[in-house]
Amino acid sequence: MSNNPPVSPTAPNGRPLRGLKLVPRSDTAYKMKDFKSDQEVRWCPGCGDYAILAAFQGFLPELGVPRENIVIVSGIGCSSRFPYYLSTYGMHSIHGRAPAIATGLAASRPDLSVWVITGDGDGLSIGGNHLIHALRRNVNINVLLFNNRIYGLTKGQYSPTSETGKITKSSPMGSPDSPFNPLSLALGAEAGFVARTIDSDRKHLTGVLRAAADHEGASFVEIYQNCPIFNDDAFEPLKDPAERDNRLLRLEHGEPLRIGPDRGVVLGDYGELVVADIAEVGEERLVRHDAHRADPGYAFALSRLDQPAFAHVPIGVFRDVERPSYDRLMADQISEAQTTQGRGDLASLLAGGDTWTVG
Amino acid sequence: MTKQVRQIDRVIIRFAGDSGDGMQLTGDRFTQETASFGNDLSTLPNFPAEIRAPAGTLPGVSSFQLHFADHDIMTPGDAPDVLVAMNPAALKANVEDLPRGALVIVNTDEFTKRNLAKVGYASNPLEDGSLAGHKVSAIPLTSMTVKALEDFAVSKKDAERAKNMFALGLLSWMYNRPTEGTLGFLKTKFAHRPEIMAANLAAFQAGWNFGETTEDFAVSYEVKPAALPPGTYRNITGNLAIAYGLIAGSELSGLPLFLGSYPITPASDILHELSKHKRFGVRTFQAEDEISGVGAALGAAFGGALGVTTTSGPGMVLKAETIGLAVMTELPLVVIDVQRGGPSTGLPTKTEQADLLMALYGRNGESPVPVLAPRSPGDCFDIAIEAVRIATTYRTPVIVLSDGYLANGSEPWRIPEVDSLPEIRVDFASGPNSEDGTFQPYLRDPETLARPWAVPGTPGLEHRVGGIEKSDRTGDISYAPANHDLMVRTRQAKIDGIARDIAPLEVDDPDGDADVLVLGWGGTYGSIGAAVRRVRRAGGRVAQAHLRHLNPFPANLGEVLRGYDRVLVPEINLGQLALLLRGRFLVDVIGYTKVRGLPFKAEELAGVIQEVIDRVE
Numbered sequence: 006m007s008n009n010p011p012v013s014p015t016a017p018n019g020r021p022l023r024g025l026k027l028v029p030r031s032d033t034a035y036k037m038k039d040f041k042s043d044q045e046v047r048w049c050p051g052c053g054d055y056a057i058l059a060a061f062q063g064f065l066p067e068l069g070v071p072r073e074n075i076v077i078v079s080g081i082g083c084s085s086r087f088p089y090y091l092s093t094y095g096m097h098s099i100h101g102r103a104p105a106i107a108t109g110l111a112a113s114r115p116d117l118s119v120w121v122i123t124g125d126g127d128g129l130s131i132g133g134n135h136l137i138h139a140l141r142r143n144v145n146i147n148v149l150l151f152n153n154r155i156y157g158l159t160k161g162q163y164s165p166t167s168e169t170g171k172i173t174k175s176s177p178m179g180s181p182d183s184p185f186n187p188l189s190l191a192l193g194a195e196a197g198f199v200a201r202t203i204d205s206d207r208k209h210l211t212g213v214l215r216a217a218a219d220h221e222g223a224s225f226v227e228i229y230q231n232c233p234i235f236n237d238d239a240f241e242p243l244k245d246p247a248e249r250d251n252r253l254l255r256l257e258h259g260e261p262l263r264i265g266p267d268r269g270v271v272l273g274d275y276g277e278l279v280v281a282d283i284a285e286v287g288e289e290r291l292v293r294h295d296a297h298r299a300d301p302g303y304a305f306a307l308s309r310l311d312q313p314a315f316a317h318v319p320i321g322v323f324r325d326v327e328r329p330s331y332d333r334l335m336a337d338q339i340s341e342a343q344t345t346q347g348r349g350d351l352a353s354l355l356a357g358g359d360t361w362t363v364g
Numbered sequence: 365m366t367k368q369v370r371q372i373d374r375v376i377i378r379f380a381g382d383s384g385d386g387m388q389l390t391g392d393r394f395t396q397e398t399a400s401f402g403n404d405l406s407t408l409p410n411f412p413a414e415i416r417a418p419a420g421t422l423p424g425v426s427s428f429q430l431h432f433a434d435h436d437i438m439t440p441g442d443a444p445d446v447l448v449a450m451n452p453a454a455l456k457a458n459v460e461d462l463p464r465g466a467l468v469i470v471n472t473d474e475f476t477k478r479n480l481a482k483v484g485y486a487s488n489p490l491e492d493g494s495l496a497g498h499k500v501s502a503i504p505l506t507s508m509t510v511k512a513l514e515d516f517a518v519s520k521k522d523a524e525r526a527k528n529m530f531a532l533g534l535l536s537w538m539y540n541r542p543t544e545g546t547l548g549f550l551k552t553k554f555a556h557r558p559e560i561m562a563a564n565l566a567a568f569q570a571g572w573n574f575g576e577t578t579e580d581f582a583v584s585y586e587v588k589p590a591a592l593p594p595g596t597y598r599n600i601t602g603n604l605a606i607a608y609g610l611i612a613g614s615e616l617s618g619l620p621l622f623l624g625s626y627p628i629t630p631a632s633d634i635l636h637e638l639s640k641h642k643r644f645g646v647r648t649f650q651a652e653d654e655i656s657g658v659g660a661a662l663g664a665a666f667g668g669a670l671g672v673t674t675t676s677g678p679g680m681v682l683k684a685e686t687i688g689l690a691v692m693t694e695l696p697l698v699v700i701d702v703q704r705g706g707p708s709t710g711l712p713t714k715t716e717q718a719d720l721l722m723a724l725y726g727r728n729g730e731s732p733v734p735v736l737a738p739r740s741p742g743d744c745f746d747i748a749i750e751a752v753r754i755a756t757t758y759r760t761p762v763i764v765l766s767d768g769y770l771a772n773g774s775e776p777w778r779i780p781e782v783d784s785l786p787e788i789r790v791d792f793a794s795g796p797n798s799e800d801g802t803f804q805p806y807l808r809d810p811e812t813l814a815r816p817w818a819v820p821g822t823p824g825l826e827h828r829v830g831g832i833e834k835s836d837r838t839g840d841i842s843y844a845p846a847n848h849d850l851m852v853r854t855r856q857a858k859i860d861g862i863a864r865d866i867a868p869l870e871v872d873d874p875d876g877d878a879d880v881l882v883l884g885w886g887g888t889y890g891s892i893g894a895a896v897r898r899v900r901r902a903g904g905r906v907a908q909a910h911l912r913h914l915n916p917f918p919a920n921l922g923e924v925l926r927g928y929d930r931v932l933v934p935e936i937n938l939g940q941l942a943l944l945l946r947g948r949f950l951v952d953v954i955g956y957t958k959v960r961g962l963p964f965k966a967e968e969l970a971g972v973i974q975e976v977i978d979r980v981e
């Protein structure tokens with residue numbers, strides 16, 4: 006629809022961003038402020054959403070995409086207010102349905118960079134079905150799931166990522182539910198791009214956003230997000246400077262899996278991944294991170310390392326594999342039909358089949 | 365032997381058999397032969413929801429009724445003149461519909477003790493005199509087919525399966541149908557299995573020859589072509605006509621068609637059809653569920669496509685929230701509901717008109733949506749285009765209420781000239797629209813009250829839409845009481861205003877002296893029309909009008925209603941339109957309702973109309 010030539014934006018190293026092959030490139034050198042809307046931001050003071058918004062606004066200029074070719078689609082929940090605070094096109098839709106709406110948009114408009122903003126309730130509870138199907142289809146959208154492990158907007162009920170036994174307004178004796186691990190779920194749906202990051206680490210967050218945009222097809226990013234009102238310090242062990250290095254596993258493609266200076270990850274007997282002292286097992290037994298493995302089994306094993314809660318938490322890109330995006334396959338079928346049979350002609354369509362003439 | 369050919373003006377034939385007997389195919393082929401011969405026709409397929417219910421049982425019976433004539437007709441007919449019953453179950457399920465003297469052609473091979481017992485026949489109806497009121501042709505269709513195919517390289521089972529073609533050949537002879545279409549069809553259908561093709565062609569020919577030679581049938585019949593208005597015709601079902609109408613709407617508006625849909629009976633054929641037309645740039649998205657189907661269509665509409673979703677009742681329920689979002693975001697969206705018997709799963713393969721109130725009111729809040737209903741299979745084409753026109757002009761979701769009868773039923777359709785189709789002009793917003801030089805996404809066109817459609821990719825018009833109440837003009841989030849009141853009333857006024865832009869309701873009142881008006885909507889047009897003709901032929905005075913626009917109503921509806929002493933409203937629900945008319949116009953309409961999963965019978969309706977006339981006079 007845009008008249009801009011479909012020139013691909015490039016990654017900092019000059020290589021075209023894979024997820025934006027068909028999106029026009031902007032001549033404007035945008036600044037962060039160009040992506041702020043005139044709306045007053047209305048999250049609670051101290052909410053992790055502020056940091057994510059700032060990181061996102063700071064990141065958009067580097068995408069190199071005209072502002073009008075960026076669309077943010079969200080569902081319902083605190084995080085889903087996101088589109089209002091960005092000066093791009095946006096739709097604040099209905100509970101859980103953002104991946105479905107974004108699917109229609111992305112599938113019919115390959116010239117857009119489409120971002121879905123969702124939360125643990127929106128994306129994993131009421132909208133779980135749309136999420137897994139968008140991921141398996143590999144629609145060219147970037148899904149950012151803000152996981153605060155609680156229902157915020159409805160004032161503090163347990164969510165599908167809340168820990169078992171959690172005491173909330175709707176679970177005074179503790180929640181009997183088992184939580185979802187969002188990454189295990191996304192990997193079960195064989196999402197091509199799966200990553201995790203944290204609201205408080207802007208540099209890491211920005212790096213993950215960049216990698217997500219660089220993936221053609223559905224990218225799924227879980228962002229640990231603090232809700233100071235209803236679930237404060239849910240991720241504290243990962244933020245506390247004294248603690249975090251013993252828990253965080255920063256994933257770098259091609260690098261050994263290390264947790265702090267002394268520990269690393271080795272392969273267990275049954276294909277699972279196990280944390281071990283490097284001194285005991287030896288440096289050479291450490292598993293080297295490979296985000297490009299076609300089989301999601303390894304990434305799934307990585308996603309299970311956080312058991313029990315936050316024991317060891319990998320952050321970064323778990324999986325990044327290429328396969329054709331849904332919208333591309335759809336567009337290819339159309340151009341194939343038009344190339345082999347010619348553009349459709351309405352008059353001959355209507356006059357097809359067995360006909361007869363009267364008079 | 366030369367046989368006598370007798371001229372008749374019309375005939376109703378019903379093919380009935382087991383679900384596995386190919387009755388729908390047989391009926392469809394006979395219909396195509398009849399269409400290409402130039403008769404007017406109307407069909408009523410009737411099949412079970414189960415794909416293959418146990419063989420030989422009553423629930424497994426599938427039938428196809430065809431009414432054709434040398435003059436224009438309006439319905440598939442009340443009662444068959446000819447019943448082809450492929451087994452005892454088919455006979456039992458249909459015999460009660462036969463008038464005295466009807467011809468019954470039965471496949472005697474299937475009338476075994478076991479099969480008779482299966483459907484509760486204590487004695488063989490072919491022998492016990494229970495069919496004495498009918499002309500019975502007892503023919504061993506299966507064994508004759510097998511015998512005819514003795515020299516063919518097909519298994520006994522495949523030979524037996526060709527018995528429907530034998531029956532089709534026989535009926536084609538009996539009614540002097542042109543056969544090239546069916547022969548060509550079989551050649552294409554079985555092109556990859558030459559031996560099956562040869563067997564089916566031979567079975568068809570054997571059936572034809574049998575008719576010509578047997579003494580069972582002394583006469584064959586001829587129904588002359590109907591004097592339809594000049595033009596080129598094809599036979600069309602409602603679902604096909606909707607698919608074509610949507611493609612036409614896309615071409616006329618210049619908007620690429622995006623269909624988001626989840627398979628559901630009886631709407632799936634629209635998805636199947638549209639998925640074939642990628643040459644027109646049509647994108648079909650088979651969604652994970654009904655909600656996703658409509659959600660994706662709305663997302664595509666936000667991006668500037670013609671967003672469409674197709675479904676039936678249970679799916680409509682699930683789409684309600686997204687339709688509400690489309691009302692709030694004021695984006696064009698076409699929602700096709702091919703109604704079936706409800707509530708819940710209801711009667712998936714049977715027809716009903718009971719989704720009217722849901723279409724109008726089945727959403728939270730004040731959520732006005734234009735509602736249209738086609739009145740015949742061919743009219744589905746025009747209604748689909750009208751839905752596209754209203755949706756894009758007024759930036760609103762539009763609901764089309766088709767039904768199972770229209771969807772699967774067919775009639776001759778005069779192929780329109782593309783130039784004669786309505787113009788649909790869509791202008792996307794391209795720049796600022798307010799005096800202060802800004803872009804205001806909820807600043808409306810003063811005439812239509814439509815808001816601008818600014819699609820992503822348009823520089824300078826970046827804006828956010830959503831389900832939260834919007835501020836007038838700016839579209840910012842607003843919880844202000846006065847603004848909400850204004851917006852609720854404005855959305856309503858926008859939809860109400862469409863009444864100025866639709867054709868007034870036409871009344872068919874030939875002498876202008878009728879006291880009684882019969883008013884219907886949607887798929888009952890044919891039955892009501894046929895009933896009205898009967899009444900008039902008997903000297904009764906009655907007017908007929910039929911609504912295609914259910915929301916808003918045509919502007920003259922109130923005046924029309926008040927112009928008659930009594931208004932009779934037949935519906936295949938428990939009186940939903942009647943409720944609306946009473947509420948809206950304070951007119952004491954008389955409802956007549958039936959919810960049997962089948963269209964009204966013309967004879968029955970004629971009786972009801974006559975009663976109302978008698979009461980007035």
Ligand code: SF4
Nearest residue numbers: 048049052083157232
């Ligand atoms: S309730 Fe929690 S998540 Fe929601 S805005 Fe407040 S702090 Fe943020």
